[in-house]
Amino acid sequence: MKPNLSVRVGSLVLANPVGLASGTFGYGSEYESLVDVDSIGALYTKAVTIEARPGNRPPRIVETPSGMLNSIGLANPGIDAFLADKLPELRRRRCAVIVNVAGSTEEEYLEVVRRIEEAAGARSRSDTGVDGYEINVSCPNVCHGGLAFGTDPVQIERLTRSLRGITERALIVKLTPNVADIGPIAAAAEAGGADAVSCINTLVGMVIDVDACRPSLAMGTGGLSGPAVRPVGVACCYKASRAVKIPIIGLGGISCAQDALQYLLAGAKAVQVGTGTFVDPSCASTVLAGIEAWMEKRGVQRVEDIGGLLS
Amino acid sequence: MKQFQAEIIDNRAIAQSWRELILSWDELAWAPEPGQFLTLRVSPYSDPLLRRPFAFSDFASTINEAPRASIIYQIRGNGTRLLSELSVGSKINAIGPLGKGFPLPKADEESVLAGGGIGLGPLLYLARTLAVAGRRCILVLGVRSASLLPLIKLPAGAVVCTDDGSSGFRGTPVDWISRNVSGKAHIYGCGPAPMLAGLSRLAGEKGWQASLSAEQWMACGVGACMGCALPKSDGAGYLRACADGPVFDSAEIDWEAAK
Numbered sequence: 001m002k003p004n005l006s007v008r009v010g011s012l013v014l015a016n017p018v019g020l021a022s023g024t025f026g027y028g029s030e031y032e033s034l035v036d037v038d039s040i041g042a043l044y045t046k047a048v049t050i051e052a053r054p055g056n057r058p059p060r061i062v063e064t065p066s067g068m069l070n071s072i073g074l075a076n077p078g079i080d081a082f083l084a085d086k087l088p089e090l091r092r093r094r095c096a097v098i099v100n101v102a103g104s105t106e107e108e109y110l111e112v113v114r115r116i117e118e119a120a121g122a123r124s125r126s127d128t129g130v131d132g133y134e135i136n137v138s139c140p141n142v143c144h145g146g147l148a149f150g151t152d153p154v155q156i157e158r159l160t161r162s163l164r165g166i167t168e169r170a171l172i173v174k175l176t177p178n179v180a181d182i183g184p185i186a187a188a189a190e191a192g193g194a195d196a197v198s199c200i201n202t203l204v205g206m207v208i209d210v211d212a213c214r215p216s217l218a219m220g221t222g223g224l225s226g227p228a229v230r231p232v233g234v235a236c237c238y239k240a241s242r243a244v245k246i247p248i249i250g251l252g253g254i255s256c257a258q259d260a261l262q263y264l265l266a267g268a269k270a271v272q273v274g275t276g277t278f279v280d281p282s283c284a285s286t287v288l289a290g291i292e293a294w295m296e297k298r299g300v301q302r303v304e305d306i307g308g309l310l311s
Numbered sequence: 312m313k314q315f316q317a318e319i320i321d322n323r324a325i326a327q328s329w330r331e332l333i334l335s336w337d338e339l340a341w342a343p344e345p346g347q348f349l350t351l352r353v354s355p356y357s358d359p360l361l362r363r364p365f366a367f368s369d370f371a372s373t374i375n376e377a378p379r380a381s382i383i384y385q386i387r388g389n390g391t392r393l394l395s396e397l398s399v400g401s402k403i404n405a406i407g408p409l410g411k412g413f414p415l416p417k418a419d420e421e422s423v424l425a426g427g428g429i430g431l432g433p434l435l436y437l438a439r440t441l442a443v444a445g446r447r448c449i450l451v452l453g454v455r456s457a458s459l460l461p462l463i464k465l466p467a468g469a470v471v472c473t474d475d476g477s478s479g480f481r482g483t484p485v486d487w488i489s490r491n492v493s494g495k496a497h498i499y500g501c502g503p504a505p506m507l508a509g510l511s512r513l514a515g516e517k518g519w520q521a522s523l524s525a526e527q528w529m530a531c532g533v534g535a536c537m538g539c540a541l542p543k544s545d546g547a548g549y550l551r552a553c554a555d556g557p558v559f560d561s562a563e564i565d566w567e568a569a570k
Contacts, residue, residue: 026535030554033312034406034533046537054548058569061528061538066357068530075537075549227357255357278530279352279360281314281406 003295004302005288007041007270009247010195012131012170014096014270016041017303018260018288021251021274022100022134022174023047023072027086028093034281038094040288044272045086047102047136050111052078057218062207067226067253068275069205071219074102074139079112083119091129098172102136106159109135113167132170135163135194138178138201139223150176150201153188160192172249175199175240177229182236183243190244198249198272199240200233226275227253234266241267241307255283257290264291264306312533313341317405319397320379326461328386329429330395331368334405335377341408343367343380345437346501346524346558349407350532351394359390362406364529364553366433366501381436383461385429409532410557413437413499413522415444420497420520422448425484425510427502431461433524434501438466449492453484453506485509498561500524508566521561525569527552542568 005016019042027045028037037043055075062069077085090097099116103109113133120128137150137159149155160173173189175182177200186197202223207216215221233252241248250268254260255276263271276283291303300306317334325331343349350362369381386395397403413433416422422441424434431452441448450469454460457478460471471479472487480487485506488498498521500510507523514521527539534554541550542565550556550563 024531024536030531030533030535034314046535055537055540058540058542058549059528060540061530061536063359063361063528066360068360070530070536070538072537075540226360275360275530278532278536279357279362280404281533 001301003292003300005292007247007304009132009172009249009270010170011168012096012195014041016288017264017270017291018284019044019098019249019270019272020277020284021272022136024274024277027089028097029089031277031281036285040095040284041270042096042098042131043093044098044134045090045100046076047074047100047139048076048079048082048112049074049102050079050108052076052081059216059218060222062216062222064205064207064224064226065228067224067228069207069217069222069224070202071217071222073219079115083115087119087129091127093129096131097129098132098134098170099130100134100136100174102139106162109159110162110166113163117167117169130169132172132195133163133167134172134174134198135159136174136201138174138176150185151179153184156185157188157192160189160194164193170195172196172198174201175236176201177203177232177236177252181239183239186240186244186248190246194246196247196249196269197240197244198251199236200229200252203229203232225252227255227259229253230259230262234262237263237268238266254287255279257287257294260287260291261294261306264303265310267307267310269304269307312406312409314404314406316402317380319399319401319403321399322395322397325383325463327459329383329461330386331381331383331463332365332394334380334382334403336405337377342372343370343408344412345440346412346433347408347410348557349380349382349405349409350529352404353390353393353397359388359393361530362532363390363394364409364532366436366524366557367408368432368435369439370436383429383432383435406532410553411555413524413558416441416446416497417520420495421492422446423488423492423496423498424448424450425488425498425500425502425506426450426452427484427500427506428454428459430500430502430506430524430526432501434499435466437499442466451484451487453502483509485513489513495519497522504566504570507561508570511561511564511566514561522558523561523564523566524557525552525559525564526557529553
């Protein structure tokens with residue numbers, strides 16, 4: 001019997017547990033000719049903010065041992081251009097589309113979601129182009145908002161509750177690993193009414209060019225991603241899943257099915273592939289096929305049961 | 312844009328730390344534009360992690376034969392060192408063709424191709440493409456010293472510039488062009504950022520068109536990650552080297568800030 005790969009996130013049912021992480025897949029069209037996007041469980045868009053943001057000064061990227069640092073700075077065309085240019089493309093998607101939302105103030109997050117709610121229309125329709133939101137309270141590369149929200153449980157709960165009040169779509173809060181204990185942060189999102197939390201966003205990191213005696217990134221620090229961060233992400237999912245009842249979506253350094261299975265065993269109900277797509281655009285498809293094969297081999301019926309197998 | 316396994320047909324030294332890699336693959340017989348690039352996964356492991364971008368330095372395809380593409384590269388770090396160690400007959404994962412290439416010159420423009428160091432690569436392919444189209448061009452190659460000159464056949468009439476004067480013209484390609492090119496030129500450039508800034512300045516002064524290929528660290532190579540940003544000349548944000556370029560009209564980019 002084929003295993004059941006579907007995963008429930010609030011009122012949303014994902015066809016399978018594998019997603020494409022925000023910031024690594026644009027708005028879906030960039031990889032069109034290389035990836036069968038619709039076979040993936042969910043597409044998490046590049047972050048959307050109220051105003052267009054040009055992003056940070058380059059260099060924005062530097063490679064690190066088994067990873068990379070980025071300091072993109074939430075470069076995006078803003079909500080108006082998103083609604084005009086990106087939403088029509090997203091309506092054609094057959095996979096779930098989760099819009100990643102960022103802002104400098106609580107009102108900015110609310111305004112982005114409000115504008116999308118107005119444009120996308122009733123959630124019950126199948127062609128709205130938006131199945132949920134991932135609230136980015138964990139970007140390490142912007143001066144205001146981002147990480148400042150993400151490390152304070154009081155602000156997280158308040159922001160989540162405000163957002164819960166204006167949308168019935170799936171509401172996922174993306175958490176940072178740059179905290180002493182992720183448990184209370186996840187619990188705050190749950191208390192505010194989140195349907196799920198995703199973790200982890202990138203870890204703050206720095207590389208210094210010793211010939212030039214200056215940081216390799218123009219902004220000094222950036223966010224570390226890739227296989228190097230995977231043990232941190234797995235531990236965060238493990239802790240978060242024991243602090244809340246809502247589903248955890250795990251990400252950080254997943255490049256093969258074995259990596260994804262570590263997250264699922266740690267308590268995540270779904271996963272996202274991010275930097276792994278840069279290395280191999282078919283990574284998410286390979287991960288999905290590998291999870292299914294692992295379940296078949298072991299006779300695991302439902303992907304949502306994998307977490308219970310951890311001894 | 313396709314992802315495919317390419318076979319390494321040759322991988323040989325052509326200068327101090329410079330090598331030429333020749334790849335072939337089945338079925339896909341698209342021809343890249345000069346200036347376009349592909350990304351290669353130099354290691355199946357996680358370190359070094361990211362794919363490496365390389366411009367085509369040659370491409371040939373006939374109906375009966377598998378396509379053959381060349382890239383020339385310089386061993387600069389772990390990625391290119393691993394690439395240099397790959398043996399003939401082995402396979403490598405490639406994605407291409409990527410980015411926007413060089414536009415053709417207008418009928419009344421003289422094509423001047425300025426390559427700085429390993430930036431020569433895409434200009435070799437451009438020179439060959441122009442020759443096939445029946446267009447003349449001058450290729451100007453700049454290296455630091457004669458000992459760094461590659462052991463490859465340069466197009467007829469090519470000019471060699473060395474910083475130390477040990478071969479050819481003493482000075483940079485920008486110096487040579489400013490003294491020797493008059494009339495209506497179209498500058499094609501690829502090389503270090505200071506050379507591109509110099510070419511952009513010179514073209515501006517002379518009223519020439521200049522198409523310059525930029526280099527920047529890339530993560531995705533397909534336009535998704537916004538990592539390979541270059542500052543726009545009007546100060547209004549950034550363009551992506553991978554998808555908006557790598558070839559830009561020189562007026563689009565603030566080459567001084569990109570240095």
